[in-house]
Amino acid sequence: MQKFTQLKGAAAPLNMVNVDTDAIIPKQFLKTIERTGLGKFLFNDLRFTPEGAEKPEFVLNKPQYRKASILVAGENFGCGSSREHAPWALNDFGIRAVIAPSFADIFFNNCFKNGILPVVLPKEQVEELMKDAEAGLELSIDLAAQTVIGGNRKTYKFDVEPFRKKCLLNGLDDIGLTLEHETKISSFEGGQKSAQPWLYAAE
Amino acid sequence: MSKPRTLFEKIWDSHVVNKNDDGVSVIYIDRHLVHEVTSPQAFEGLRMANRKVRRPDATLAVADHNVPTSADRLKGIADPESRVQVETLEKNVKQFGIEYFGMADKRQGIVHVIGPEQGMTQPGMTIVCGDSHTSTHGAFGALAFGIGTSEVEHVLATQTLIQKPAKNMRITVEGDLPVGITAKDIILAIIGKIGTAGGTGYVMEYAGSAIRALSMEGRMTVCNMSIEAGARAGLIAPDETTFAYLKGRPMAPQGADFDKAVAYWKTLVTDAGAVFDKEIKLDAKDIAPQVTWGTNPEAVAPITGYVPDPSKIEDAGQRDFIVRAIDYMGLKAGQKLTDVAIDKVFIGSCTNSRIEDLRDVARLAKGRKVAKSVYAMIVPGSGLVKEQAEKEGLDKIFIEAGFDWREAGCSMCLAMNADKLQPGERCASTSNRNFEGRQGRGGRTHLMSPAMAAAAAFTGHLTDVRELEK
Numbered sequence: 203m204q205k206f207t208q209l210k211g212a213a214a215p216l217n218m219v220n221v222d223t224d225a226i227i228p229k230q231f232l233k234t235i236e237r238t239g240l241g242k243f244l245f246n247d248l249r250f251t252p253e254g255a256e257k258p259e260f261v262l263n264k265p266q267y268r269k270a271s272i273l274v275a276g277e278n279f280g281c282g283s284s285r286e287h288a289p290w291a292l293n294d295f296g297i298r299a300v301i302a303p304s305f306a307d308i309f310f311n312n313c314f315k316n317g318i319l320p321v322v323l324p325k326e327q328v329e330e331l332m333k334d335a336e337a338g339l340e341l342s343i344d345l346a347a348q349t350v351i352g353g354n355r356k357t358y359k360f361d362v363e364p365f366r367k368k369c370l371l372n373g374l375d376d377i378g379l380t381l382e383h384e385t386k387i388s389s390f391e392g393g394q395k396s397a398q399p400w401l402y403a404a405e
Numbered sequence: 406m407s408k409p410r411t412l413f414e415k416i417w418d419s420h421v422v423n424k425n426d427d428g429v430s431v432i433y434i435d436r437h438l439v440h441e442v443t444s445p446q447a448f449e450g451l452r453m454a455n456r457k458v459r460r461p462d463a464t465l466a467v468a469d470h471n472v473p474t475s476a477d478r479l480k481g482i483a484d485p486e487s488r489v490q491v492e493t494l495e496k497n498v499k500q501f502g503i504e505y506f507g508m509a510d511k512r513q514g515i516v517h518v519i520g521p522e523q524g525m526t527q528p529g530m531t532i533v534c535g536d537s538h539t540s541t542h543g544a545f546g547a548l549a550f551g552i553g554t555s556e557v558e559h560v561l562a563t564q565t566l567i568q569k570p571a572k573n574m575r576i577t578v579e580g581d582l583p584v585g586i587t588a589k590d591i592i593l594a595i596i597g598k599i600g601t602a603g604g605t606g607y608v609m610e611y612a613g614s615a616i617r618a619l620s621m622e623g624r625m626t627v628c629n630m631s632i633e634a635g636a637r638a639g640l641i642a643p644d645e646t647t648f649a650y651l652k653g654r655p656m657a658p659q660g661a662d663f664d665k666a667v668a669y670w671k672t673l674v675t676d677a678g679a680v681f682d683k684e685i686k687l688d689a690k691d692i693a694p695q696v697t698w699g700t701n702p703e704a705v706a707p708i709t710g711y712v713p714d715p716s717k718i719e720d721a722g723q724r725d726f727i728v729r730a731i732d733y734m735g736l737k738a739g740q741k742l743t744d745v746a747i748d749k750v751f752i753g754s755c756t757n758s759r760i761e762d763l764r765d766v767a768r769l770a771k772g773r774k775v776a777k778s779v780y781a782m783i784v785p786g787s788g789l790v791k792e793q794a795e796k797e798g799l800d801k802i803f804i805e806a807g808f809d810w811r812e813a814g815c816s817m818c819l820a821m822n823a824d825k826l827q828p829g830e831r832c833a834s835t836s837n838r839n840f841e842g843r844q845g846r847g848g849r850t851h852l853m854s855p856a857m858a859a860a861a862a863f864t865g866h867l868t869d870v871r872e873l874e875k
Contacts, residue, residue: 400658
C-alpha cells in the first residue's frame with residue numbers, strides 16, 4: 203500500500219452533505235476488474251453532462267481545482283454502498299485526503315486500505331477550511347503530527363486511531379500483519395471446531 | 406457473576422482471535438459471501454501474492470448484480486463488461502475451489518437472499534460480503550456487515566478481519582402493527598427518525614413485540630436497511646421463528662447437530678441489565694405507510710404527508726440538500742404525496758424480493774390491473790423464490806394483472822444490468838436506495854413496501870395502500 207505522511211496541495215471545496223458512494227462513482231463504472239483507471243469517472247454525473255461534456259460549475263472542473271489533492275466536504279461523506287471503487291476513483295484522480303465533519307463507516311475504512319487519509323474535524327473547523335478552499339488557498343496535512351494547516355497558517359489538530367496511523371505512515375499490508383497471527387487463527391479454528399462442529403461440516 | 410452483555414458483545418467476544426491493548430482485534434469470520442462486482446480485484450491480489458483461500462468451505466459465490474433478468478438470459482450476457490465480470494468470477498471460483506451458483510442454477514439469486522435460503526446464515530455467526538446490505542443476515546442474530554474489496558481479499562486469505570468493536574444501540578418497537586403496515590414501513594420510519602448517519606459507529610439491535618412478531622422475511626427487510634441509517638450491522642435475537650425457518654435447510658446443521666446448535670443459539674440474547682450506548686423507542690401504532698420523497702432514505706414521510714418546505718430547515722447543509730433533492734425529484738415543496746404520478750414500479754431487491762413480499766403483492770393484485778400509464782416489473786430474489794411463487798400460482802396472478810414477471814437478480818435496485826430508469830422517469834420501488842441516479846441516470850426513486858408499490862402500480866400514483874385494504 204502507498205504510504206501517507208505529509209501532503210500539501212490544492213483543496214477542492216465540495217460543500218454538500220451526505221455525498222454517497224453512488225455519486226462518487228456511479229454503478230456503470232463498477233464493471234471493471236481493475237483497481238486503476240477510475241479517476242476519469244470520479245463524480246461522473248455531477249462532473250459531466252449525459253453527453254460527456256464537462257459541467258463548468260462543478261468544482262473539479264474549475265481551473266484551480268483540477269489538480270486538487272485534498273477534498274473538503276460536508277457531513278456523512280461516503281455513505282451508502284460499500285464499493286471500494288470510490289476510494290480507488292479518488293486516488294486515481296489524485297485526491298489523497300478528504301476532510302469532513304463525519305464519514306460513513308465502510309468508506310472511512312476503505313480509505314485507509316488505499317493510502318487515503320480521511321480527516322474528521324468539528325463542523326465549525328471544516329467550515330473554516332471550506333472557506334480557505336473556496337478562496338483557492340492550499341492546505342497542508344501532516345499525519346505524524348496529526349495536523350491540518352489552513353490557508354491562513356491556522357493549525358487544526360485531528361484524531362486518528364494509532365493502529366491505522368501506523369499502517370498509513372508505513373504503508374503496511376494488513377494481510378501480512380494478520381498472517382503473523384497464524385498460530386492463533388489455527389488454534390481458534392481448532393477450538394471452534396470442537397465446540398460447534400457443524401460450522402465445519404462442509405469440509 | 407460476569408457482566409451482562411449485549412447480543413453484539415456476545416458474538417464479538419466469541420470471535421476474537423487476537424486483541425491489542427488499544428482494542429484493535431483480529432476477529433474470525435465464519436461465512437463469506439462473494440459476488441462478481443467487488444471480488445475480481447481481491448482474487449487478483451491473492452494471485453499476485455501467491456496466496457490461497459483459507460476456507461473455501463466457508464465461502465459461497467454467486468453472480469447477481471450484472472445478470473440479466475429476461476427469460477432468454479441463458480443465451481448469455483449482451484453487455485461485454487458485465488459478461489467479463491461474471492466470467493471472471495467463474496474463473497476465480499474454479500481456480501480457488503469455491504462453491505458457485507451460476508445463472509443456470511435455480512439456487513442462483515441475490516446474495517442476501519440465497520445465504521439465508523440455503524441455511525448458510527445462522528445465529529451467532531460472523532458473516533461478511535463485499536456488499537453493504539450484508540446487514541440483512543443480522544435478522545438471524547448473526548453479526549453481518551459489508552466490507553470493501555481489500556477486506557474481501559483479507560478474509561479470503563486469512564478468514565479474519567482487523568476491527569474495533571462497535572457501539573451498541575437498541576431500537577425497540579412495541580405493539581401490534583396496524584393493517585397495511587409492514588417491516589419496510591418500520592425500518593423507513595426508524596431511518597426517518599434517526600437519520601442516514603444516526604447509526605454510524607453502532608450495531609443496531611431491534612427488539613420489542615412488533616419485531617418479535619415479524620417473520621424471518623420481515624426481519625431481513627428491517628436488518629437489510631440498517632446500513633441506510635449508517636449502521637454497519639443490524640441484529641435481531643434468534644427465537645423459535647428463526648429455528649423453524651432454518652430447520653431442514655441444506656446448509657443448516659442436520660439431525661443431532663441441529664439440536665445442539667439450537668441449544669447454543671438460545672443463549673444468543675442480550676442479558677438483562679446490559680448497557681446500550683443509545684436507546685430508541687417507537688410505538689407500532691404510530692407507524693403509517695412510508696414513502697420517500699427525496700434522494701436518501703432519511704427523506705421519508707407517511708403517505709398521508711407532503712413534500713417538505715426547505716425554507717423551514719435551519720441547518721444550511723441540510724437545507725441545501727433538501728432543495729437539491731426536491732429539484733432532482735421534480736417535486737414542489739408542500740406537494741401532497743398521493744398526487745405524485747409514477748411511470749414504473751420495481752418490486753424486488755435484497756430488501757423485498759422474498760416469497761412473503763410476493764404473496765403480499767399477489768393478494769392485492771387479485772382482480773386488479775396495473776394502470777395503463779405504468780410499466781411494473783417483479784424480480785424474485787432467487788430462482789427458488791421464483792419456483793415457490795410459481796408453485797403457488799402467484800405468477801399467473803401477476804401476469805393477469807399486467808406485471809412483468811422476471812428472472813432473479815439485483816436488477817433495477819442499482820441498474821447494473823439492462824433494467825434501468827430513463828432520465829426523468831419516476832419509480833415506485835421496493836429497493837433500499839433512492840440516491841440520485843441509483844436506478845439510472847436522471848431516474849427518480851420513491852422507496853416503499855411491496856404492498857405500497859403494488860398500490861401505486863394499480864392507481865398510477867403514490868397511494869395509501871390502506872385505501873385498498875378496506
